[in-house]
Amino acid sequence: xxxxxxxxxxxxxxxxxxxxxxxxCEKETPVSVIPNAKEIICSAGDRPTFTFSVxxxxxxxSDATWCKFITSAGEVLxxxxxxxxxxxxxxxxxxxxxxxxxxxxxxxKMGGNKGIIATVERGANQLYMRIYDIxxxxxxxxxxxxxxxxxxxVEANFRFAAVDYPDWVxxxxxxxxxxxxxxxxxxARIVCDGEREQYPITKExxxxxxxxxxxxxxxxxxxxxxxxxxxxxLSFAGPTANTFGWEVSLDGKTFRxxxxxxxxxxxxxxxxxxxxxxxxxxxxxxLFEKVVDRGIPSYELDAKWMEYDYESxxxxxxxxDKTRYGVAMALPRGIYNKIRADIKGNIFEYDDxxxxxxxxxxxxxxxxxxxxxxxxxxxxxxxxxGMYVYHSLTIYEIPCTRYTDAEVMAKYGVEDAYTCPFPLxxxxxxPGIIIDPRIEGWTTDSFTEGRATVEFYYRGEKLKASExxxxxGENKDEVMAARLLGPKAxxxxxxxxLFKLDGVAKKLLVVTPPTx
Numbered sequence: 001x002x003x004x005x006x007x008x009x010x011x012x013x014x015x016x017x018x019x020x021x022x023x024x025c026e027k028e029t030p031v032s033v034i035p036n037a038k039e040i041i042c043s044a045g046d047r048p049t050f051t052f053s054v055x056x057x058x059x060x061x062s063d064a065t066w067c068k069f070i071t072s073a074g075e076v077l078x079x080x081x082x083x084x085x086x087x088x089x090x091x092x093x094x095x096x097x098x099x100x101x102x103x104x105x106x107x108x109k110m111g112g113n114k115g116i117i118a119t120v121e122r123g124a125n126q127l128y129m130r131i132y133d134i135x136x137x138x139x140x141x142x143x144x145x146x147x148x149x150x151x152x153x154v155e156a157n158f159r160f161a162a163v164d165y166p167d168w169v170x171x172x173x174x175x176x177x178x179x180x181x182x183x184x185x186x187x188a189r190i191v192c193d194g195e196r197e198q199y200p201i202t203k204e205x206x207x208x209x210x211x212x213x214x215x216x217x218x219x220x221x222x223x224x225x226x227x228x229x230x231x232x233x234l235s236f237a238g239p240t241a242n243t244f245g246w247e248v249s250l251d252g253k254t255f256r257x258x259x260x261x262x263x264x265x266x267x268x269x270x271x272x273x274x275x276x277x278x279x280x281x282x283x284x285x286x287l288f289e290k291v292v293d294r295g296i297p298s299y300e301l302d303a304k305w306m307e308y309d310y311e312s313x314x315x316x317x318x319x320x321d322k323t324r325y326g327v328a329m330a331l332p333r334g335i336y337n338k339i340r341a342d343i344k345g346n347i348f349e350y351d352d353x354x355x356x357x358x359x360x361x362x363x364x365x366x367x368x369x370x371x372x373x374x375x376x377x378x379x380x381x382x383x384x385x386g387m388y389v390y391h392s393l394t395i396y397e398i399p400c401t402r403y404t405d406a407e408v409m410a411k412y413g414v415e416d417a418y419t420c421p422f423p424l425x426x427x428x429x430x431p432g433i434i435i436d437p438r439i440e441g442w443t444t445d446s447f448t449e450g451r452a453t454v455e456f457y458y459r460g461e462k463l464k465a466s467e468x469x470x471x472x473g474e475n476k477d478e479v480m481a482a483r484l485l486g487p488k489a490x491x492x493x494x495x496x497x498l499f500k501l502d503g504v505a506k507k508l509l510v511v512t513p514p515t516x
Contacts, residue, residue, distance in 0.1 A: 037119060042120065047089055047138060048089075049087055050117075051086065054110060058108055060088070065077065070090070094125070140223070145190070149172050157180050231278075239255075279332065279334075287308065287326065326371075328372075356394065390475075420512070430485075435482045455500070
């Protein structure tokens with residue numbers, strides 16, 4: 001009895017192990033289940049999708065050549081994949097289309113099982129048209145570019161052409177035409193007029209493009225959209241194409257600019273009016289004064305003597321009694337907001353092309369200058385009136401004023417005398433001044449003949465050209481001039497320049513020492 005009991009117990013344990021092992025194996029190898037079939041109703045030209053989730057490797061096949069799978073390798077009738085959730089995109093063509101619905105079956109094989117997971121019903125023969133973006137993604141509207149072209153693709157089962165659209169829509173090749181079964185690539189943008197590009201266009205605005213077949217019996221219409229120009233873009237038109245070289249009278253009333261082709265002046269009264277184009281008409285005008293101190297230019301922000309009226313888009317200038325220089329710049333809102341914390345630091349840099357570190361506008365910001373202007377005396381002056389002095393390195397004018405010391409004028413026997421400061425040394429360089437005395441007959445020829453002369457005096461002694469203290473010759477305008485470099489002993493007192501013609505003293509310039 002004891003032996004039988006032991007054998008019976010062992011047998012029962014073995015049976016239990018077999019049962020447990022069988023259950024364990026069933027859990028490790030789940031049965032692959034084909035998903036339930038889906039119904040897809042579509043038309044030729046559509047790209048319907050369906051999604052399924054499976055636990056094993058699978059294969060799909062389509063039994064109709066007009067119903068293909070879109071994959072990274074192209075359009076195929078068979079495809080495969082691994083366990084997981086998948087979304088499949090179909091391409092439905094008009095191949096063998098009829099005047100009644102046609103059907104295709106999508107069959108799945110998985111783990112020895114097979115079944116239909118999708119039935120595709122293609123509608124009866126009909127004309128269709130679809131549009132896509134450059135990535136071949138279906139879109140519902142044609143988008144216009146601003147300056148750049150925006151590409152799109154058109155596909156239809158008939159020969160077509162774009163036949164109706166606003167005149168401010170522009171196509172890259174001038175037109176859009178296509179043939180059945182092939183994608184036609186086109187590019188479109190808005191035709192700018194200074195206003196319409198400022199504002200976005202949405203579907204709700206109702207602008208459309210219509211494509212029609214050759215007979216004109218069938219047509220497809222798509223909305224037009226436009227995002228508007230970027231808030232970092234801006235364009236403008238002024239009174240002339242040239243934004244530089246403007247002058248304005250001292251009373252601020254008369255503006256003029258010399259026509260480079262004819263040499264004649266273009267004259268405008270009261271102000272300069274612009275047409276500035278920016279997104280939603282949102283821009284900022286910045287006014288700078290260019291200050292020239294002894295021939296060295298620099299810029300100051302917010303020139304109060306210049307005014308810009310946003311409503312009329314007009315630049316005006318207040319009255320003054322002296323020469324001054326200004327720059328007006330229009331920045332799109334996106335650019336202005338980016339640099340507003342440090343406007344000067346972002347717009348200006350130092351240029352050493354002249355040999356000096358001079359403040360200048362960065363190249364990227366030159367496009368935003370709407371006006372560079374000089375306010376000056378417009379009254380007619382004799383070509384031999386006054387005296388002109390320029391910084392030898394920057395060529396900017398150093399204004400002269402009348403000199404009234406009767407004793408010094410009597411010493412040299414002149415009645416026409418002027419004074420100006422000598423420029424400061426800068427960046428380790430000691431510049432000089434170029435003097436155009438404006439004396440009739442004081443020319444290159446008379447200098448060569450020995451009739452035109454200049455004498456420089458420092459503390460009672462004549463300066464010497466041989467010592468490099470001055471030079472005489474033609475300036476950049478091929479006008480006879482003198483260049484004072486300064487006394488070798490150091491510039492601590494006035495230098496007096498006496499200009500003579502045929503031995504007769506004509507004009508005197510008193511140059512004061514450079515001081516901070």
